[in-house]
Amino acid sequence: xxxxxxxxxxxxxxxxxxxxxxxxxxxxxxxxxxxxxxxxxxxxxxxxxxxxxxxxxxxxxxxxxxxxxxxxxxxxxxxxxxxxxxxxxxxxxxxxxxxxxxxxxxxxxxxxxxxxxxxxxxxxxxxxxxxxxxxxxxxxxxxxxxxxxxxxxxxxxxxxxxxxxxxxxxxxxxxxxxxxxxxxxxxxxxxxxxxxxxxxxxxxxxxxxxxxxxxxxxxxxxxxxxxxxxxxxxxxxxxxxxxxxxxxxxxx
Numbered sequence: 001x002x003x004x005x006x007x008x009x010x011x012x013x014x015x016x017x018x019x020x021x022x023x024x025x026x027x028x029x030x031x032x033x034x035x036x037x038x039x040x041x042x043x044x045x046x047x048x049x050x051x052x053x054x055x056x057x058x059x060x061x062x063x064x065x066x067x068x069x070x071x072x073x074x075x076x077x078x079x080x081x082x083x084x085x086x087x088x089x090x091x092x093x094x095x096x097x098x099x100x101x102x103x104x105x106x107x108x109x110x111x112x113x114x115x116x117x118x119x120x121x122x123x124x125x126x127x128x129x130x131x132x133x134x135x136x137x138x139x140x141x142x143x144x145x146x147x148x149x150x151x152x153x154x155x156x157x158x159x160x161x162x163x164x165x166x167x168x169x170x171x172x173x174x175x176x177x178x179x180x181x182x183x184x185x186x187x188x189x190x191x192x193x194x195x196x197x198x199x200x201x202x203x204x205x206x207x208x209x210x211x212x213x214x215x216x217x218x219x220x221x222x223x224x225x226x227x228x229x230x231x232x233x234x235x236x237x238x239x240x241x242x243x244x245x246x247x248x249x250x251x252x
Contacts, residue, residue: 087132
């Protein structure tokens with residue numbers, strides 16, 4: 001597995017941005033095969049994975065086994081530092097929605113062997129990142145095969161009146177346009193965000209969204225739960241790429 005730290009100048013944000021990009025590569029058994037090679041046989045599916053408030057591009061790798069999960073399942077993962085900007089536009093040089101929706105995938109697809117097919121593209125995040133994943137996934141649902149939110153801030157303060165940054169309002173618009181993307185929503189029942197997540201699940205289901213709802217019994221707002229759920233989310237993904245079922249995950 002290649003774990004690549006990237007720093008590049010963004011033409012949208014007018015400053016350098018940090019990324020961690022995980023790309024499947026030759027593992028030990030393949031290295032010892034008769035004809036090992038590095039070029040990918042096909043472009044990899046890709047998961048854009050968002051961090052929470054106060055975190056950065058390194059935090060998912062630091063607190064979870066996301067690199068192991070990605071290697072086993074042969075999927076690329078892109079993690080960016082989005083500061084505490086909630087993945088939305090704030091004006092000036094803080095237009096993170098514009099950066100993520102246009103420049104980031106343009107950069108990733110230009111630099112790495114990842115697919116540009118919507119059916120191979122997924123988005124997810126935890127807490128603030130769950131909010132961001134829902135905003136992007138619901139407003140641009142034609143660009144993603146699935147959306148995940150782990151302990152997501154689905155009722156983020158300050159977003160409730162804006163149709164561009166309110167997940168439920170975006171879901172209502174998507175449903176009206178028959179764009180019900182599959183959702184994976186998970187939250188611990190000891191988390192202060194549990195009730196808002198449960199209500200969001202009920203409302204999106206009533207709008208016709210296919211929703212997988214995972215309740216973490218006894219879990220609060222914590223990394224042990226998110227480590228569990230990012231692996232479960234990867235297993236749940238509706239994949240059709242050439243690497244599906246051909247990965248390295250040990251069968252139990």
